[in-house]
Structure formats: structure tokens, C-alpha cells
Amino acid sequence: MCCTLNVLVYLLVISHFVVEIACRVEFTNVKCNSVDKEFSDFEYCFLKSVNRTYKYLSLKVNLFQVPVTNVSTKFGLYKRFSGYKPFLYNLTVDACKYLKHQKSFPVVSYFYGNFKDFSNMNHSCPYDHDLIVDKLTIEQINNRFSKLLAFPEGDYMVESHFLAYGINRAVVKVYFTLS
């Protein structure tokens, strides 16, 4: 049901554009913002271009009040027209529940699959250590995009809010271009 609905929404949104299928995806920026520095903060958060074809994203979050047993994340995909406008998805996910029952949440798995192999977060709750995303490359995401969905060309941004115990603690925005 959840999945079917998303496909429908996707088709509706797509039908409003002259669709030129994008075949190349590139990170353009990443912004990490700790909303509650008593709870957590970013030790680092950056994009690095090693050369023309190798660019990666790394970030590390220090958690100051461990163990963390209640995490949810809210995320959406935005596309730039004049300013970034909501494009697709507006999901809130109970991360602890998701990590226990991954197969029940296909849309979440689509996003989560983009970075889980590059992070130390893919275990069930609680979290009692720093969180790391290490050298997430664009190739991984590019493959997933071109295989699973066809989005029109343009500038996009994925905005994620991380909540613990129902309180917003951090915001991560990842910008990328499809061309």
C-alpha cells in the first residue's frame, strides 16, 4: 500500500515535467547543523573531490547523551526551481523500529540503502557511539538512481532531520545535481 501510493505520487509529479532523464549525478554540497549541541554535534561534515571522478561525503556525529534509544528521522526530497521546493517524499521514520523491520519499509530502504554500507549506523538501537558516514561515493547513489527511478535533470536537495526522544537534534542537507 505504502509503496503503491508512492509510485502514484511519483507518476503524478513526473507527468508535470518535460522529462529528460538524467544520467549523471554529482554531489554539489552538504550542510550539517546541530540543533542541540548538548545532545550531539558534528565533528566533521564535508565533501571531498579527490579527482574528477572520485568525490565523496564523510561526516561524524558525536553523541553526548548515550545510550540513545529513541531515534526518528524525517526527510524529503527538494528540487530547485527558484529556491528549493518540496518535490517528493515527506516521511517520518521511527529509526529504531525501522532497523528492526527493514523489509516493511521499502521507500525507506531505498534511501537508507544509499549510505548504510558506508556507515556504522546499520545496527539496531541503542546507539552508544559516535556515528560515522565514511566516504559515501556518488557512484553508489548514481547506480541506484539510474536503476530504480528516473528523475528529471536539475538541482536537488535531500533534507533530513534527526530527532531523539521526539526533539529535533540535527539537520543534514545533501545537495546534488542530475544532468
Ligand SMILES: *[C@@H]1O[C@H](CO)[C@@H](O)[C@H](O)[C@H]1NC(C)=O
Ligand atoms: C581518482 O582517485 C581514485 C582514488 O585515489 C583512483 O582510484 C582513480 O584511479 C582516480 N581517477 C583518476 C581519473 O585519476
Ligand SMILES: *[C@@H]1O[C@H](CO)[C@@H](O)[C@H](O)[C@H]1NC(C)=O
Ligand atoms: C514536508 O512537510 C513540512 C511540514 O508540513 C513542509 O514544511 C516541507 O516543505 C515538506 N517537505 C517536502 C519535501 O514535501
Ligand SMILES: *[C@@H]1O[C@H](CO)[C@@H](O)[C@H](O)[C@H]1NC(C)=O
Ligand atoms: C550492516 O551492513 C552490512 C554491510 O552491508 C551487512 O552485511 C549487515 O547485515 C548490516 N547489518 C544490519 C543489522 O543490517
Ligand SMILES: *[C@@H]1O[C@H](CO)[C@@H](O)[C@H](O)[C@H]1NC(C)=O
Ligand atoms: C520516542 O519518543 C517520542 C517522544 O517522547 C514518543 O512519542 C515515541 O513514542 C517514542 N518512541 C518509542 C518507540 O518509544
